[in-house]
Amino acid sequence: MTRTPLPASVGGHWVGLACVAKGPARPALRVEVTAGRRLMLRQADQVVLLGVQRARNQGVYYARTGRYRSPLPPLTADHARRMRETSLDDDAWAARWTHKYLDLLQVADNGPLHAGDWNLAWGMPSWTVAGHWQRLTTVDPDHGHITWFGCGDPEDDQRDILPLRPLSPAGAARVRSYRRQAREGIMPPALLWWVSGLNTLLVLDGHDRIAAALAEYTLPAVVVLAPAAGPSTAVQGRLVRAYEGRRQQSRTSDKTHIAAITRRFAGQLNDAIRSEGRTRAWPLPGGTADWDRQATQLVPTWTSRPAATV
Template sequence: MKRTTLPRSASGVRWDGLALGVDGPGRPPLRAEVADGRRLVLFQGDQVVLLARQRVTHRGVHYARTGRYTSPVPPLRAEAARAYQESCPDEDAWLARWAHHFATALRESANGPLHEGDWQLTRGLPPRWDITPNWARLPQHDPAIGHITWFGHRDPEEDARDMLPLRPLPGPGTARVNAYRRQYREGVLPPVLLWWMSGLDTFLVLDGHDRLAAALAEAGRPHVLALARELPDQWATRYAQPLISHHEDHITGLERAHAECPPLAETLTRAADRRLGQQLHELVTTPDRTRAWPLPGGAPAWDALARRHAPGWHPDTDN
């Protein structure tokens, strides 16, 4: 697996993540399979982990967890967490160390999501996902069978969440959570590993359910690293061109409007340059769509899986 630091062509800037070039397999153990009628099932090997069906209005998705998920990352030892913290000079180096750790673990895993292609492992959540009330809602609202309201719809508001755990979050007083709460207070708690699932329009918790619960129990937030497929260069270039053209037109307008006051024009130009830089930066780390495979048997097969793993579940998809 080839690894490249993000951003690729800059030095002296904040570490954003790793680009991963993965040479296989063609079909991973942890994968989404889809069928007509906005149906999705998440498999881990031959085990059904999650069933989901989008609403016809595209305002959210109904889901049912089966409780059969297993993290593809081996348990993290407290000694390693403290050693990583002590050996890293700053947060960038610490996150990079953990990114390499997770990349290695996922590459060696027999039940992970990596498949052939280009991936990225980036720091933090995108700005529009990092919503304060949604963090507070996580430990109180995490049903095994439920619904996620997609961003901006508030239909209903209480179902708005930024991530979906693949197994129930443990209580704040369990032994493992207590151990991680101590690590959180010491500043050595490892990041939570997320996985972008475009078919659900949300992040799945790939590894770190106990760490997530611990940070929330301490009224805080964990660091997160997000795994996603990388947007192909040609698409990034295509999306960037309108931004650059608009920026050039905007700068020309500023120079004309403030021709008699060059210092003001220069100040406004620098602000516009920073804004363009931020837009291009966000574009570079924008995830590509998650790959999914056709579910053999189609919609009838999905319906049979739903009856078997979530008896009595009838997701309301008509609104």
Template sequence: MAEQSLYVDGPAVPALRVETASGRRLLLRQGADPVLFAVQRATHRGLYYARTGRYVSPLPPLRATLARSFRASPEWPARWAHHFTAELRTSPNGPFHQGSWQLLRSLPNWFADVNWPKLLSHDPDRGHLTWFGYGDPVEDARDLLPLRRLSAPNASRVKAYRRQYREGVLPPVLLWWVSGLNSPVVLDGHDRLTAALAEGGRPELLVLTRAMLDGWAGQAVRQRIEAYEQHVRAEEVRGGPLASTRISRASRRLADDLTTLDDAAGLTRAWPLPGGPEAWQRAVYDYAPGWEPGPKD
């Protein structure tokens, strides 16, 4: 369920944005600096990426006193959602641009328990992110992508967050769904992510996404309701002692489908990279020298 839905008036082009060039090339830019290069595989099974080490969080550091005061409230997730969106509205280097947005508690059927520990053991600055895993290295199946190298579990700031995790007051990690990467990225909370994982747990999440287009969402809802109604009519005609059980199961499936649609992430807007593939390659030479994407399969 969305913790917050909002409309943003501007800017027309955000400081943190996705730029694309032909050949399935992507660039995540923050101001003048590229922070991530990526090339999608032609088979749509994943992508190769390179981080540049220049990413900075668009949010100011979170104070421990704020974390403890928020955790004392039963509206804890909603308060953090309001705090994050308020900070992003005024941030000079965040992803907000004109349009409708939402903050979700998670992404439906996305995060697998088996993939969380991989972030501490396998998070290279230049690597591969698999989308389906068939024939790919097991460690490349990760459910989110940090935008900077994660700190060591014994780093001083991480140790402070580990104490907050043990106290039950650790703020959520703020993610941003980037559809061109087919993955959320860590917008704010890299050290909080490390702290939760180092303690053997999982972080609380809030996921920033564009809102689904009303027309698409409405059409998808109507299609599912019509299919459900047809199924119910068929079961009523079929009858028998199990008809009510089958209808009840169909009702639960419909409710799950509608909940998934309500929490679905919209497409991330991207801008054309000025200069196209040649400019993308020049930027790679300047910001990720020596990086060569893997096979173009």
């Protein structure tokens, strides 16, 4: 696998890695699809998530099966402490964890990496809403619905992150351990995965770290794995021309104003560089009949499923 840093367009801070995976052709953790807007997230021989997209891009109904397992090995507190203590600053710490996660994903036998171009970006995408994090502690059912673009659905259905298992309680032993790490500033980031068919970020690793951060009334650090969209030259050129136009139209020499324009341009360029591409999906063996059979067997109480195809 080749890897290169994503251009540091915002103040020189760490943005992430662009990488090219040579294989496998089909990963163990993958999305499979069939007719009727049905999709399935499979991990080796286990079905870990079922989904049905609503018509007219209004959202997706989902059901977790409780069979998901993280593709990463456990991260010890000693290792987390060494990573922080041997990093010169926050950017070096972020870079080291990004490289570490890519190393672990490369050797994982049940992860989502497959041949193609990927980004492993630091921090949440700009389109996410920070206020949605706290909902995970109160509204995170195994069988639920994610609203796309509002659509007049309940506010609690608007979310950016879907855990692949329920978050542990704040008082659970592992969460208490991570809460101590959070207070020390050494807790590793969570690893998220963009799946375009769900239009949301899935939690690949770090469910208990997310629970710990939220219990400490803070937001977790995250690394986001996504297929690379690859900003076109036309998009970059458009951003540059718009920035130059704003500079020329500005009639003030106020350095603060110019700096604000420049920061906005840098943020737009950063978003284009790290934008999430379309997640590859594979045909579901057995088609719709197999999807219906799996849904009936694995989540017989999924009452929203029949309405999902309307």
